[in-house]
Amino acid sequence: MVIDSVARDLEGKIAAGTATVAVMGLGYVGLPLALNLVRGGYSVIGLDIDREKVKALQAGRSYLRDVPANELQTCLATDRLAATSDPSALAEADAVFICVPTPFTVQKEPDTTYIARAAEDIAAHGREGQLVILRSTSYPGTTQEVVQPILERRGRRVGIDIFLAFAPERIDPGNAPLPADQIPVVVGGCEADSTRLAMLLFSRLTRRVVPVSSPAAAEMTKLLENVFRNVNIALVNQVTQLCDRMGLDVWEVIDAAETKPYGFMSFKPGLVGGHCIPVDPYYLSWKAREFDFHMDFIELAARVNDAMPYYVVNKLMTTLHDNGGSNGHERVAVLGVAFKKDVDDARHSPAIKVIELLRKRKIEVAYHDPYIPTLQVNGDLFDSEALTDELLQTADCVLILADHSCFDYELIVRKARMVFDARNGTRNVTMGREKIVRL
Numbered sequence: 001m002v003i004d005s006v007a008r009d010l011e012g013k014i015a016a017g018t019a020t021v022a023v024m025g026l027g028y029v030g031l032p033l034a035l036n037l038v039r040g041g042y043s044v045i046g047l048d049i050d051r052e053k054v055k056a057l058q059a060g061r062s063y064l065r066d067v068p069a070n071e072l073q074t075c076l077a078t079d080r081l082a083a084t085s086d087p088s089a090l091a092e093a094d095a096v097f098i099c100v101p102t103p104f105t106v107q108k109e110p111d112t113t114y115i116a117r118a119a120e121d122i123a124a125h126g127r128e129g130q131l132v133i134l135r136s137t138s139y140p141g142t143t144q145e146v147v148q149p150i151l152e153r154r155g156r157r158v159g160i161d162i163f164l165a166f167a168p169e170r171i172d173p174g175n176a177p178l179p180a181d182q183i184p185v186v187v188g189g190c191e192a193d194s195t196r197l198a199m200l201l202f203s204r205l206t207r208r209v210v211p212v213s214s215p216a217a218a219e220m221t222k223l224l225e226n227v228f229r230n231v232n233i234a235l236v237n238q239v240t241q242l243c244d245r246m247g248l249d250v251w252e253v254i255d256a257a258e259t260k261p262y263g264f265m266s267f268k269p270g271l272v273g274g275h276c277i278p279v280d281p282y283y284l285s286w287k288a289r290e291f292d293f294h295m296d297f298i299e300l301a302a303r304v305n306d307a308m309p310y311y312v313v314n315k316l317m318t319t320l321h322d323n324g325g326s327n328g329h330e331r332v333a334v335l336g337v338a339f340k341k342d343v344d345d346a347r348h349s350p351a352i353k354v355i356e357l358l359r360k361r362k363i364e365v366a367y368h369d370p371y372i373p374t375l376q377v378n379g380d381l382f383d384s385e386a387l388t389d390e391l392l393q394t395a396d397c398v399l400i401l402a403d404h405s406c407f408d409y410e411l412i413v414r415k416a417r418m419v420f421d422a423r424n425g426t427r428n429v430t431m432g433r434e435k436i437v438r439l
Contacts, residue, residue: 006129006161007193013094014131014200017041021201022093024118026053026083028345029135029169030099031067036180038075040204045093046083057083065344065371066173087121095131095201096122098147099169101275102136108282110139112146119150128156131163131197134215137222137276139287142166143215144190158190165189165198166215168222173274174343184208188218226280227298232267233277234301237308240269240439244315251424251438269439270423271312271350271401272305273339278348309353312439316420317361319437320396323418332358333395334367335387335412336402337375341423344371351401352377366391370406392416400425 013019019042023034026048037044048054056063060073075081082089090096100114115136122132132151134143143166148158158164167187185202187209189195199209212218236254243250250269258266272278281302285295320330337351338344346352355365355377367375368387375382385391387407392398392415400407403425413419413432422439429436 007163007197010094010129010131010163010197011200014197017204019043019094019201020045020092022047022090022096023099024048024096024121025099025101025114025136026050026057027099027101028064028066028173029171030097031057031062031064032171032180033097033099033135033169034081035067035071035075036205038078038081042204043080044075044082045089046081047085047087047089048083049085051085054083054085065342066171087125090122090125091127093126093130095133095197096126098122098132098134098136100136102138102279102283103275104279104282109286110142110283112138112142115142115146116150119147123151123154123156126151126162128161131165131194131201133198133201134164134166135169137168137226137280137283138219139283140216140219140223141287142219143188148190159193163189163194163197164215165194166218167198167202168218168225170225173345174341181206184210186210186212186218186221188212188215190215223280223284226276227284227301229267230272230277230281230305231298231301232265233269233272234304236267236269237304237311241311249438251427268424271308271354273347273349273351274345275339275347278302278305309350309357312354312420312422313357313361315437315439316358316397316399319418319420323396329362329364330396331364331366331394333385333391333398333416334365335369335398335400335407336404336423337367337369337372337384338402338404341403342371342405346372346375351375354399354401355382366395369402370404389415 021037021042022045023030024047026046034044034046060076062069062072098118100118103111105111134147148164151162152158156162165187167185170183185206187195187198189198195211199211202209240250254266257264281298285299288295337349338346339349358365366385367382369384373384397418397420398412398416400421400423403423409426409429413426413429413435419436421436426436
């Protein structure tokens with residue numbers, strides 16, 4: 001039967017490791033995936049619309065902190081890794097991963113533009129017998145409501161001529177607690193062959209592949225993982241504000257609660273940023289409205305976290321006033337504008353909103369972040385300043401928004417007039433603690 005032969009031919013290539021795999025989008029998800037595929041024995045074509053990224057990869061230069069240049073160069077040396085911006089290369093692929101950005105609009109509704117464009121490129125340049133796997137985080141239904149109709153426009157049928165699945169990424173930028181092959185992969189195909197082929201492909205990359213009943217179930221799994229974090233951070237953020245009013249140290253309370261050996265999971269208060277945690281609750285609540293269901297609990301948590309930059313700025317202004325500030329003519333030095341510790345990514349960074357709010361209050365702001373050389377705030381471009389004694393000593397307050405490991409916190413506290421620590425980076429500082437105000 002023709003149907004069986006298409007799936008069987010692809011299965012044979014994947015099982016033998018002779019399949020060619022394309023990865024669309026070579027960012028923090030796509031590039032590590034491409035290297036893992038090479039290590040798994042596959043030939044890989046990396047595609048990205050950013051020609052500078054492609055040139056860097058072709059030259060063996062990594063633009064991601066989580067991807068060492070020597071690992072990239074080792075994969076290039078196998079002659080099984082190529083990078084291009086030409087979508088016609090998709091015709092050579094047996095399997096295609098979509099790892100493109102999924103932002104939201106200013107109204108906080110899903111923006112699947114990049115996913116749709118990737119699917120259109122596959123439809124235009126791909127061929128029969130390909131497996132397409134979406135990895136970009138999106139709302140439940142994206143794979144079958146956005147990607148599948150585009151792939152089928154030219155007469156190819158999912159499950160017969162081509163195969164389609166969703167397998168959420170589980171990348172934690174700046175933090176690699178487990179090797180990639182020890183992180184289970186969840187897979188949901190549009191039908192049985194799609195699920196089976198996707199599982200077979202991932203079986204060379206990880207020790208455990210977990211099948212679910214549909215792409216929507218896999219998409220919901222990813223959102224649950226991220227919304228879980230967002231909700232728990234929101235809980236701790238509200239407890240933080242209550243502790244502030246009660247004169248309690250929330251960090252002490254969390255450390256004490258963490259000693260319980262069961263039933264408690266530690267989450268730290270603070271500013272939430274990045275391309276998943278602050279975005280995904282809105283994806284889920286938006287989709288829920290289609291079913292006349294309102295995710296009040298999740299939306300409340302998102303609002304609590306969205307309000308934290310305002311809380312930080314208000315507390316900082318009170319602290320400045322209490323320390324003899326000059327009513328709107330102060331200077332604040334911000335340390336760390338990346339969305340989290342030890343990453344070189346400022347997408348959806350809460351530092352942007354904090355700086356915007358400070359400038360509205362006529363506060364002069366300078367920042368230092370070794371990972372973010374430039375930062376755009378409301379159309380204005382800022383350059384990272386050197387972390388000098390002058391920067392620390394001339395600021396009315398040093399505001400820590402990302403607790404990078406490279407910062408010398410003892411030195412920072414010693415040189416600064418006052419430190420507002422929104423990340424508890426100064427927890428081990430022993431001298432000058434009277435200068436430190438914590439969240």
